[in-house]
Amino acid sequence: MATDVLLVNLGALAAIAWIVWYFWLSGKPQVAAALAEGSVQEVFVKVRGGYDPDLILLAPGRPSRLHFNRQETAACSEMVVFPDFEISRRLPTGETITIELDPLEPGRYDFACQMGMLRGKLIVTNGGEAGGREPGGTEQGREGAHHHPE
Numbered sequence: 748m749a750t751d752v753l754l755v756n757l758g759a760l761a762a763i764a765w766i767v768w769y770f771w772l773s774g775k776p777q778v779a780a781a782l783a784e785g786s787v788q789e790v791f792v793k794v795r796g797g798y799d800p801d802l803i804l805l806a807p808g809r810p811s812r813l814h815f816n817r818q819e820t821a822a823c824s825e826m827v828v829f830p831d832f833e834i835s836r837r838l839p840t841g842e843t844i845t846i847e848l849d850p851l852e853p854g855r856y857d858f859a860c861q862m863g864m865l866r867g868k869l870i871v872t873n874g875g876e877a878g879g880r881e882p883g884g885t886e887q888g889r890e891g892a893h894h895h896p897e
C-alpha cells in the first residue's frame with residue numbers, strides 16, 4: 748500500500764516536472780539540433796547582448812558542434828565558458844567559433860560569458876521526450892491538479 752502511494756506520487760511529480768519543463772521550453776524560442784541519423788548535431792548561436800538561442804536542445808549520445816558568432820564588441824561576451832566541460836573560448840567579433848562536444852549524457856549543462864552575466868543552457872534529452880508529445884494531451888490536463896490517492 749505504502750509503496751503504491753509512493754509510486755503514484757512519483758508519477759505525479761514526474762508529470763508536473765515534465766509540464767513545467769514543457770511550457771518553460773515552449774514559451775521561448777528554442778532550437779532542437781537537426782536530427783539527421785547518427786550525424787553531428789550542429790547549432791548556430793548568435794552572441795549579441797546574450798545568446799540566441801539561449802536554450803539548446805541536443806540529443807544524447809551524439810557529438811555536437813556549437814557555432815558561436817559574436818556580433819558585438821562588448822567585452823562582456825568576449826569569452827564563452829562551459830564549466831561542465833572545462834571549455835572556454837574567446838569569441839572574436841564577427842568570427843564563427845566552433846566548439847565541438849563529445850556525445851553527452853542526458854542532463855542540463857550551463858554556459859556563460861566569463862563573468863557569468865550572459866547565460867545559456869544545453870538540454871540533452873531524447874528527441875522523443877522533447878518533441879514527440881502533443882500539447883493538449885493528458886499531461887496538460889493534469890496541470891495544477893494535485894492528486895492525492897485516497
Ligand SMILES: [Cu+2]
Nearest residue numbers: 823860862864
Ligand atoms: Cu560577461
